[in-house]
Amino acid sequence: MGGYGDIQMIDENGLRMDGRTATQVRPITIETGVVPVADGSCRMTWGTNDVIVAIYGPMEAHPRKIQRQDRAVLDVRYNMAPFSTSDRIRPGFNRRSREISKVTADALESVVLLELYPRSKIRVEIEVLCAEAGTRCVGLTAASVALADAGIPMSDLVVSVASGKVNDVVVCDLNKEEDNYGEADLPMGVLPNSGELVFLQMDGDLSPEEFQTAWDYNIQAASEIHKIMVESLRKGGVD
C-alpha cells in the first residue's frame, strides 16, 4: 500500500492499466497432477503468478508431540522461490512466509475433514515460482484444488481472491502495480457452495460503502473462479 494517489491507474473509460474492467479477474489456468511423486498436486497460473502445490499424506505425524489424538494436523508451508520476484529472495523462511503459511493452514483446517485421520499429518507444500500480486490467494485456492486431487475429503473447496482500491475506485483482483500503489487490499477465502468465509485479511483504507463493494466483488469473482477449479478437477478425473 504505497498510497501514491497521483499515479493514474484507471483511465477515463474506467479501464485499468492492463485493460481490465473493475470487476474483471486476471486470466486463470489450473492443471492437476503436475508433481508426479506427490499424492496430489496442482499448478495454478493467475495473471503472471505461477504457483505449484503438492500434497503428501495422510502420513504418520512426526515428531509425536505434534500428533492430535482426535484428528490429523495440517503442515502447510508457503514459500517463494528465490527467482520468483523482481529482486532475488534469499532462500529460507521469513516472517511473511510464516504468517501466510499460518493463515493458509487456518483456512484449510476449516474445510478438510481432519477427524477422519487421527494422529496423522497432511503436508501442503505451496511453492511460488513467479509472483505478481495476490500470491497468498493463489496459494490457498491452489492448495484446495491439490487436496481434492489427493482425494482428501473436504466440506468444500476454498476460493481466495482479493479486491482493493486504486485511485479511489474499488477494483477486483489487484495486479502488481495496483497492489504496490493502491490504497487498500482485502483478500478473502470464500466457500463457494455456502458463501461462508474461512480466510480474511485487510490493510489500507476503505469507507463502509467501498468495503461493501470490495466484499461483493470478491464473492462474485469467487463463483467464477470456482467454475475453473471444478473444471480442472473434472479434467484430472476427480468428481
Next chain:
Amino acid sequence: MTIPMVSKLLRNHLRELALNDQRIDGRGRWEGRDVSLEVDILDRAEGSAKVTMGDTIVYAGVKFQLMTPYPDRPNEGGLMCGAEVRPVAGRNWEAGPPSAESIELGRVVDRGIRESGCIDVNSLCIIPGEKAWQVILDLFAISDDGNLFDAFALAAIAALKTAIVPCEKFEVGEDYPLSVSKTPIMCSYHKVGNRFVYDANAQEELGGDERIHITLGDDNHVHSLQKGLKGIFSADEFAEIMERAKIKSSELRKLVDSVLGD
C-alpha cells in the same frame, strides 16, 4: 533428507535384474528417461529453464545483483549457484536449512559450469574495483524421482543461455544477453546391482550403491567429477562410463542447442 529403510527385497530384486541385463523400469543400461527442456518460462527471472526427466522435474532461474569485485580480482564479476530441494519435491525431503544432499547438488553443478569457463567473469565487470555483476543461479526441484544432478545441470546451463543482463533496471546501460560460450553437460551413473547404469530413478538410487557424476565440455574436456555415497569402483568401470558420458553428453548438448535455436 530422510533416507527410508532399504529393503533387502529391493536390493536383491535389482541385483537379479542386473544379472539379466535388465532394469526395474525396463530401460537399457545406458538408456535415459525421456527428457524435455523448456526455456524462458518464468517472467520474474532474467533467465529460466524447466527440465523434465521421467517423473523428475526441476526449474532453474537466473537473477543478477550488483557487487563490489573482490580486492584480489578487481576485474571480475561473480557466479553463485545454489540448489534447493524443498519438501514439495518428495515425501523424504524435509523443511529447514539446506541439507548436505542439496548443498552437494548445488556445488557439483556449480563446479561444472564454473570450471568449463563458459562464463567470462571479466565480461561481468562494469567498473574495475568498484562495480560488477554477480550472476545468481538458483536450482529448484519440484518432483524428485531420481537423478536430480543431471536435471539440475541441464536446467542450469539452459537458463544461463537464455539470461538477459538487466542493465536498464540497475541503470548501468542497455540490457544485453549474457554471453555463455560453452555447453557443459553432466552425466551421472549409479552402481545398481553391482554395475553402473545411466540416469537412475528413485528406486535405483534407493537400492543402489555409489554414484559418479561427470561434467564434460564441448570438446569432451572434463570439468567436474564427483563420487558420492558408499562404494568401491575400478578403473575399468570408470573408463567405461567415461566413454558413455562422451556419447550421452553430446546428445544432450544437441538438445540444448535445438531448444535454444543455435
